[in-house]
């Protein structure tokens with residue numbers, strides 16, 4: 469089954485590009501940019517990646533990205549991820565980036581997005597992996613900063629499929645950003661938001677995503693299972709949920725495998741993703757293996773995760789259908805096409 473998972477045509481929908489900064493590249497960029505790091509080795513840096521909550525993870529994550537300064541830095545970051553993704557048979561990825569975490573420390577928006585977009589263009593030509601960007605707003609900052617960032621992004625719209633909301637959820641509900649997301653929708657962006665596992669008020673946040681914001685997707689969203697009305701509405705709208713099992717195991721107890729089982733059984737459009745793989749230690753393949761091992765999934769169920777992902781991807785119908793046909797052919801050739 470591990471070979472089956474390795475060969476599966478994959479779609480990654482919940483991946484923070486800054487969370488793919490591996491220690492080796494962090495060291496290299498620090499050297500190049502003259503940034504002092506308080507670690508003597510890659511092993512020492514990795515050993516410092518200790519977290520048991522979203523807040524403790526975020527502190528390490530924001531510190532890590534301090535070495536990213538120039539357009540080539542962002543190019544190399546995204547290229548390294550896309551090479552890894554292609555090696556795991558990711559055919560399409562929607563990649564989060566956090567512009568405010570860079571502009572807030574003096575790196576221009578233009579530098580960030582040009583580096584990322586150039587990497588995406590080159591990777592498509594060289595590796596056949598396709599990707600688009602999702603611009604995330606940091607929810608622990610003021611809504612005015614998010615609005616200013618939205619306006620700053622408009623000249624680069626051709627590279628940005630949609631907007632998201634990440635960072636520390638405590639006290640930062642979707643409602644705080646209602647005007648920003650309403651404007652983003654009017655500008656043609658698709659909408660998603662993190663409703664992270666077991667955060668305070670997360671079911672209320674999911675309710676606001678549905679009733680107030682009108683999201684196209686929810687990132688994580690696992691706690692919707694606590695409220696039948698939320699489950700019913702997510703099912704009725706056919707909304708996708710981008711779940712990240714290994715990441716879950718770091719910020720709460722366990723990978724939420726039982727909840728993923730329930731989402732599959734309820735017919736929800738649950739997908740498996742990697743979140744911040746350089747920090748949590750698993751790309752999409754390792755995440756699929758983790759749920760496979762915890763749930764003893766069938767090949768058909770593994771195919772279902774990818775079918776859901778391509779189905780909810782922010783791509784034109786004909787492009788999705790091309791990926792879905794590739795997936796079905798892979799499944800059929802291995803007797804796993806129950807649909």
Ligand SMILES: Nc1ncnc2[nH]cnc12
Pocket residue numbers: 484487522529634635636662664715743744
């Ligand atoms: N897992 C995560 N949750 C919330 N914000 C994030 N930003 C980067 N990774 C994140």
Ligand SMILES: [Zn+2]
Pocket residue numbers: 482483484634662687743
């Ligand atoms: Zn995330």
